[in-house]
Amino acid sequence: MTATTSPPPPPGPAHARPGGTGSAHRAARSGRPRSLATWVRGGGLSTLVFLLPLIVIFGLFSWFPIVRAVIMSFQETNLVTAPTFVGLDNFRQVLNDPILWKAVRNTMYFAFLALLFGYPIPLVAAVLMREVRRAKGLYSALAYLPVVVPPVVAVLLWKFFYNASPTGVFNTMLGWVGLGPYPWLQDASWAMPSLVLAATWAGAGGTIIIYLAALTSVPPELYDASEVDGAGLWRKIWHVTLPQLRGVLFITLILQVIGTAQVFLEPYLFTGGGPNNATVTVLLLIYRYAFQNSLGGDYGAATALSLMLAAVLAVFSILYFRLTRSWSTS
Amino acid sequence: MTLSPTDNPSEIDVVSGDSERTADASGASDMEVRARRIARERRAAQSGRGRRTSRPSDGEDRGALSRADWRRPSIRWGMGGTHAVLLVLLVFVGLGPMLLLAKFAVTPTQDILRTPMEIFPNGIAWENLDKAWNDVEVSKYFLNTIWLAVGSWASQILVATTGGYALSVLRPRYGRLIQALVLSTMFVPAIVLLVPLYLTILDPPLLGQSLIDSFWAVWLPAGASAFNVLLVQRFFDSLPREVFEAARVDGAGTFRLFWSIVLPMSKPIIGVVSVFAVIAAWKDFLWPLLVLKDPDIQPLSVRLPSIEATTDLGVFLAALAISTVIPVALFLVFQRLFLQGAGLGGAVKG
Numbered sequence: 001m002t003a004t005t006s007p008p009p010p011p012g013p014a015h016a017r018p019g020g021t022g023s024a025h026r027a028a029r030s031g032r033p034r035s036l037a038t039w040v041r042g043g044g045l046s047t048l049v050f051l052l053p054l055i056v057i058f059g060l061f062s063w064f065p066i067v068r069a070v071i072m073s074f075q076e077t078n079l080v081t082a083p084t085f086v087g088l089d090n091f092r093q094v095l096n097d098p099i100l101w102k103a104v105r106n107t108m109y110f111a112f113l114a115l116l117f118g119y120p121i122p123l124v125a126a127v128l129m130r131e132v133r134r135a136k137g138l139y140s141a142l143a144y145l146p147v148v149v150p151p152v153v154a155v156l157l158w159k160f161f162y163n164a165s166p167t168g169v170f171n172t173m174l175g176w177v178g179l180g181p182y183p184w185l186q187d188a189s190w191a192m193p194s195l196v197l198a199a200t201w202a203g204a205g206g207t208i209i210i211y212l213a214a215l216t217s218v219p220p221e222l223y224d225a226s227e228v229d230g231a232g233l234w235r236k237i238w239h240v241t242l243p244q245l246r247g248v249l250f251i252t253l254i255l256q257v258i259g260t261a262q263v264f265l266e267p268y269l270f271t272g273g274g275p276n277n278a279t280v281t282v283l284l285l286i287y288r289y290a291f292q293n294s295l296g297g298d299y300g301a302a303t304a305l306s307l308m309l310a311a312v313l314a315v316f317s318i319l320y321f322r323l324t325r326s327w328s329t330s
Numbered sequence: 331m332t333l334s335p336t337d338n339p340s341e342i343d344v345v346s347g348d349s350e351r352t353a354d355a356s357g358a359s360d361m362e363v364r365a366r367r368i369a370r371e372r373r374a375a376q377s378g379r380g381r382r383t384s385r386p387s388d389g390e391d392r393g394a395l396s397r398a399d400w401r402r403p404s405i406r407w408g409m410g411g412t413h414a415v416l417l418v419l420l421v422f423v424g425l426g427p428m429l430l431l432a433k434f435a436v437t438p439t440q441d442i443l444r445t446p447m448e449i450f451p452n453g454i455a456w457e458n459l460d461k462a463w464n465d466v467e468v469s470k471y472f473l474n475t476i477w478l479a480v481g482s483w484a485s486q487i488l489v490a491t492t493g494g495y496a497l498s499v500l501r502p503r504y505g506r507l508i509q510a511l512v513l514s515t516m517f518v519p520a521i522v523l524l525v526p527l528y529l530t531i532l533d534p535p536l537l538g539q540s541l542i543d544s545f546w547a548v549w550l551p552a553g554a555s556a557f558n559v560l561l562v563q564r565f566f567d568s569l570p571r572e573v574f575e576a577a578r579v580d581g582a583g584t585f586r587l588f589w590s591i592v593l594p595m596s597k598p599i600i601g602v603v604s605v606f607a608v609i610a611a612w613k614d615f616l617w618p619l620l621v622l623k624d625p626d627i628q629p630l631s632v633r634l635p636s637i638e639a640t641t642d643l644g645v646f647l648a649a650l651a652i653s654t655v656i657p658v659a660l661f662l663v664f665q666r667l668f669l670q671g672a673g674l675g676g677a678v679k680g
Contacts, residue, residue, distance in 0.1 A: 037354065046584040047500040054559065057485070061551040062515045063632055065526035072526060078639050079532075127459070128395040128416055131409055133400070139417065140669055141662075142355070143423040148661040149428070152631040156638060157431055169430065169446045190491045201423065209672035211513030220392045227396060233405070265615060269635055283521060290661050291620065292527050299525050306521045314535065316519045 005265040052266040067234055073304040080295070090304035094289075100305070103285045106192065110281060111260040113163055113196040118256065123202045123249070125243060126211030140212060144205040151202060155269045159185070162270075185271055195266045195279060198303045201258075214248040215241070247323065258313055282309055428654070435459060435651035439644035458648035466641055468630070468649045475629040475653075478548050478609035478618065485553035486607045487600065494562035497586050499574060509563075516556045524616075528553060531621050547621035552611065558603050565599035566592065605660070605667050612657055 039045070073090055075083040081190065094100055128141045161169040162184035171181035183193045222240045231239065242249075264283040267273055273280040273288075282305070290302035342539040399405045413431050434442055445451055462468045493512075497505050505641075529549075531541045541547040569592070577591045593600075615631045630653045638646060661668050 010568065020468075043500070043584055044502065045494055047502045050492045050496040050500060050584070050588070051505075052492075053489045053504070053553070054512070055508065056495070057489050057550060057553040057555075058512060058515070060530065061527060061580075062523070062554040062556075063511060064514070064535075065523045066518055067529055068526035068530070069522050070531075077529075106411065111407075125416065125420075127394075128412060131395050132413055137665070139420060141665060142420040144669060145424045145658070147663070147672070148609070148657045149654055150613050150631055150657060152634055153441075153653050156634055157427060157647075157650055160434075160643075161427070167444060167446060172447045201427075205424070206672050209669055215393065215674075218393075223392060223394055223396065227398075233394060233399070241394055258519070262519060286521060286524070287616075291527075297525075299529065302525045303522075306519075306524065310519050310522045313519050316518055317519075323518070 007080055010058060034090050069303045069307060072299060073307050075300055079299075086300070090300040091308070094301050094305045094308070097285075099277060100282075100284060102278045103282045106277075106279060107261060107263065107281045107283075110196060113193055114199060114256060114260045115253075116195055118200040118204055118207065119253070121200075122211060122252075123206035123245075125204075127237060128207045128214060129157055129208070130214060130215040141207060143208045147202050147203065147205040147246040149202070152269065153203045155198065155266060157268055158201070159255070163195055186275065188275050191271055191275060191279050193326060195270055198270070199260075199266050207256075210248060210252060211245065216247055218244040251320065251323055254316050254323075256318070258316050261309065261313055373375055381430055413557060428658070431647065431654065434644070435648040437644060437647075439642050442647070455644055457646045459652070461642070461645045462648035462652060465647055466645060468652055470626070471628060471630045471633045472652065474505055474627055475612060476630070477545060478614075478629050479608045481545055481549035482552035482611040483604055483607040485549050486555055486558050486603060488507040488605055489553040490555070490558035491593065491596070491600070492588075493559050495592055496567050497559075498563045498566035498649075499569075499587070499592065500584065508644050512556045512559050515554070523618075528620055543627065545623045545627065548611075548614070548618055551617070552607070558606070561603060562596070562599055565596060569595055601664075601667055602671055606671060608660070609657065 014231050072083070073087055074087060076086045076089070077083040111287070125143065125187050129143070132139055149157075163169065163171070163179065164183045165171065166181040166187045168181070168184075170184070172184070174180040183190050185191050218241060218292065222244070223236055224242050226236050263281050264287065267279040267281050267284050268287070271279045273284050286302050286309075289298045289305065291297060395405060395409065400409075412449070433449070434446075434454055436454050436458055438452055438458075441448070441450070441452050456495065488501070496502065497509050531547045534541055573591060574587060577587050582591065594650075613631065614629075617631055619632045622632065625633065630649075634649060634653065637649070
């Protein structure tokens with residue numbers, strides 16, 4: 001996906017012809033437009049028409065709300081009376097909420113478990129799948145299948161699988177080998193790992209495909225060279241494959257951190273944050289502040305917390321963009 | 331840049347000289363044919379170049395194991411066995427839950443509750459599907475989901491292609507500023523937008539009428555995808571400039587250039603963006619949950635959790651199965667596109 005540099009415009013008829021539309025465009029681009037009329041004739045107006053959908057849609061639904069979020073975090077907004085500025089009160093209120101620290105701990109626990117389950121498995125699977133010689137497509141299709149299942153369906157299906165009674169699907173299967181029955185979502189210490197297991201099932205396929213794409217671009221001559229040096233399979237993987245994947249491994253790590261920090265669907269649908277707030281995440285808390293508040297939406301607190309989360313994530317996004325930028329140009 | 335067929339100035343002269351002669355006489359069809367020819371040659375040249383640099387000499391597409399390795403029995407049996415185990419695991423993990431869902435969709439509720447893992451001990455309940463489709467009105471929510479996907483697709487394609495065209499091909503002076511503003515939104519996590527965007531939909535500026543409970547509340551914000559604009563713009567950047575020059579010499583205006591040259595050449599990227607758009611709309615949950623309060627216009631993703639408690643388990647699982655069919659079918663048909671798109675995720679997605 002690198003952008004190729006376009007060659008300089010060829011010398012020829014396009015430049016030589018006076019007065020055509022081509023030269024009019026060029027005049028508008030190279031010289032300063034002298035008046036509105038020349039600007040319109042030079043294509044300025046039609047360019048603006050093409051940019052209009054982007055400007056209107058991004059303006060209304062992206063730029064304006066972002067600016068508004070910053071303003072709202074310093075305001076008391078209740079939709080009834082006009083918003084009033086309250087300084088840092090919203091931030092203070094959020095930081096003094098005892099559930100916040102529980103939510104932060106839960107979110108970090110989720111991220112940690114997601115890395116534990118979801119980081120090594122796709123890597124091992126992808127490295128093995130790279131060596132498959134027949135029916136390669138079948139392997140990647142099977143691995144990717146859970147990703148295309150709508151997340152809501154996946155969660156509701158797993159919720160049914162997690163049925164804690166001895167006749168639940170998972171408990172029945174584990175019963176065959178003499179394990180269980182386990183409480184799954186009903187128990188405070190089991191709930192979070194259960195959520196992460198389902199989330200890993202839904203997400204691992206995407207990571208496998210990313211690794212596979214990276215593995216195909218490992219230059220074959222590196223393997224050739226290491227064979228000449230007498231390296232066996234394990235040394236080839238350790239000294240060639242993994243170092244070549246370093247970049248993409250780091251990228252998926254950052255993507256996973258950014259993704260898991262914003263986990264909402266699983267706790268919301270599986271447990272609603274329970275049992276006993278054991279699965280409340282930061283995003284669920286933001287949702288509760290704004291939309292599940294019996295006193296009316298506390299929009300100020302919700303935006304204040306989302307801005308704080310965004311500030312933390314921005315560090316990771318900037319890192320990510322620097323990396324991908326240098327990757328795509330190299 | 332190394333020399334390739336279309337970098338050869340003499341040929342460009344031939345092309346543009348040729349175009350000047352026939353410009354007034356024939357017009358669009360001729361123009362498009364030429365545009366496509368240049369693009370094709372250019373692509374061929376590029377892919378040829380790519381292949382030469384990345385796969386030198388023997389041209390073997392290899393992983394860590396070479397052909398010689400595969401001839402050794404230890405590798406042959408060891409790796410072969412590992413692959414067999416991997417395949418079984420993938421079937422179990424990837425396909426297993428889908429098969430279970432398909433089975434439960436047509437199993438009587440009592441059997442699901444008592445003996446979930448036995449294969450149809452008391453016959454098949456096809457009526458689950460019928461009840462889900464008609465009584466639970468999955469048909470309606472299904473249609474709503476499709477409407478949401480189609481509208482979001484249209485708004486994303488419109489914004490991404492026109493915006494990408496303006497930023498990549500027309501390049502106005504203020505383009506860099508707009509591009510920077512678009513890119514900067516990629517650093518802002520979606521969660522920041524949640525509340526202010528909700529309030530904007532509740533009371534949109536200029537419109538004077540709330541968009542809550544209208545499909546527009548989902549369609550319009552879907553268009554503001556910086557990822558799409560970036561993707562399309564990068565693709566347009568890679569289109570050969572000489573095609574645009576040739577078309578302009580032929581007298582094509584800005585709109586004609588967009589409609590007859592740039593769009594027809596952009597089918598691959600429009601395909602990628604389309605698949606992303608439809609899948610994203612199908613998956614979306616939180617946003618439609620917030621802005622579509624009226625159950626009559628809610629999509630499946632929002633409706634399924636709320637009918638869970640009140641619906642017979644067998645019928646509910648049938649509803650889940652029906653909601654999975656379309657995305658899975660799309661995946662099986664457009665597999666290549668999906669997997670390419672997913673691979674792309676590591677490179678640009680934010």
